[in-house]
Amino acid sequence: MSELEANSPVLRRLIELCPNAVERTDERRGEDSARVRARQLESAMRALRDDEALDFKMLIDLTAVDWLDREPRFDVVYQLYSPEKKQRIRISVGVSESACELDSLVSVWPAANWLEREVWDLYGIRFEHHPDLRRILLYEEFEGHPLRKDYPKRRRQPLIDGAGGD
Amino acid sequence: MAHSPPTRSRSGRRRGSLGVEDLERDLHTSHRVLNMGPSHPATHGTVKFLIELDGEEIVDLDAQIGYLHRGFEKECESRSWYHVIPYTDRLNYSSAILCNLAFCLAVEKLIEVETPIRCQWLRVLSGEISRVADHLTRVGALCLELQAMTPFLYAVEAREVAWDLLEMLCGARVTSHYIRIGGIKHDMPQDFPNRCRPSLVKIRELLADYEAMMTRNRIFVDRLRDTGVLSKQDCIDYAVTGPLLRAAGVAMDLRKDDPYLTYDQIDFDVPIGQTGDNYDRYLVCIEEIRQSMRIVEQCLCQLEDLEPGPVDVSDPHVRLPAKARVFGHMEEMIQQFKSVADGPSVPAGEAYQAVESANGELGFYIVSDGTSSPVKVRCRAPSFFNMQPLPRMLKGALLADLIPTFDLVNMIGGECDR
Secondary structure, three states: OOOOOOOOHHHHHHHHHOOOOEEEEEOHHHOOEEEEOHHHHHHHHHHHHHOOOOOOOEEEEEEEEEOOOOOOOEEEEEEEEEOOOOEEEEEEEEEOOOOOEEEOOOOOOOOHHHHHHHHHHHHOOEEEOOOOOOOOOOOOOOOOOOOOOOOOOOOOOHHHHHOOOO | OOOOOOOOOOOOOOOOOOOHHHHHOOOOOOOEEEEEOOOOOOOOOOOEEEEEEEOOEEEEEEEEOOOOOOOHHHHHOOOOHHHHHHHHHOOOOOOHHHHHHHHHHHHHHHHOOOOOHHHHHHHHHHHHHHHHHHHHHHHHHHHHHOOOHHHHHHHHHHHHHHHHHHHHHHOOOOOOOOEEOOEEOOOOOOOHHHHHHHHHHHHHHHHHHHHHHHOOOHHHHHHHOOOOOOOHHHHHHOOOOOHHHHHOOOOOOHHHHOOOOOHHHOOOOOOOOOOOOHHHHHHHHHHHHHHHHHHHHHHHHHHHHOOOOOOEOOOOOOOOOOHHHHOOOHHHHHHHHHHHHHOOOOOOEEEEEEEEEOOEEEEEEEEEOOOOOOOEEEEEOHHHHHHOOHHHHHOOOEHHHHHHHHHHHOOOHHHHHO
């Protein structure tokens, strides 16, 4: 993994700490971002949170992107922030459609709880060891995961049709 | 549900025969689950709480959000970049301009354009008036929900003055749609500074009257002091931002920490609290209203000193043409159609941009594949994050404490549920 190079001190430190976890890095538009292997996700995230120079104490955001015809189909994207060091990093990890599963980070940042529920709700990606993986924005009877690109925008839901909706 | 039902039957006992030992006897009441909402007169926000109660005490709480989910992100993926802006108005409808701003700054970051200085000052100006209106709504509704109608009317009258200013600036009061990709809708009217200054005086007067009624009011202070406490560590663990985080003593404000637009040239203070309770949140919001008005005054001075100039970037592929020319010139008319139908050309890539909104960090993470529609528009809604630790704020508290706590969390359904 020695071919990985980065200018930003944050990315250099991350590569130094987890050389096997980082797949590639990107610094375009002044934003540090790193692609991380799914298997090392949790250990890399713990390093990002606990290392003194990195200090990413806040999980600012967590979402997913669906690239329908690509393999792996989904990216799960984490935005981290350090309120002390005032620095940001974006971590992304690929999730294939067949597995559709990732380790939960609720034990690293409690903020991940609702965020992972939302990604499960809207993209159908399961988070292993999540304490309470329920739908959050939609209701239990909802069929499908609407932010997937193959979910048609105008699909009707049985509960709504059954209730005599137009 | 840990207690067993009372074993002694009371049937056959004569009324009035209770002894002293009966008064001290534990009655073994069972826990009761209360459904509150989704539409409750004492909460300004559509949300349902499932509350497990032991008497009046909250044992556990599940906040069920999503009642205002309109599929914002799904809808954006089939629209052009310009079409997204009116939807952002409807996220946090208390401060729509700040939502416009966060989205447009994210798109501009992806395109890599910078707007002219005059535009930046006007963006700060309109954003801060918006913040004043948002905070006034929050502290006003707080009184209303604590059954104090009069101070609510003072706050709402002050908000009307702020909305009048926004109307003067952009023609709309609530869903303003003022900030555009690569610019703003139009420059301010020439007499705006002269009409704005007396309005600020009026808002200050109303705020002083409001504060005279509330800030040292014994009943009000008793309802807020030491209720809904969230520690500094909990705030950081749950990524809580904005006035809630500052009330817990962390001076995090993106306008200072990562200055965008012209905030690095503006003199203003970031108020912080000590305990992270509802009263500190209230005080932080009141002080932020004052600080925002200071910023507005500085913007007015700067704008008066600036030479008249463009408020949009010059690249016609990015901005919409000036409306005045669209109706009289063929080129601009064609450009208007092209821009609205296809939108600006946004290169493939991704960007995240956050602003300090009235509720905290409001960010947009956008992904483009170079076509006219976004692949992904993600709104990092501060309300969503601030709502998550609500059970931590309220476990062991009285049911009545839920009202001021939920109010000062200021969940805006449109933003939280998207």
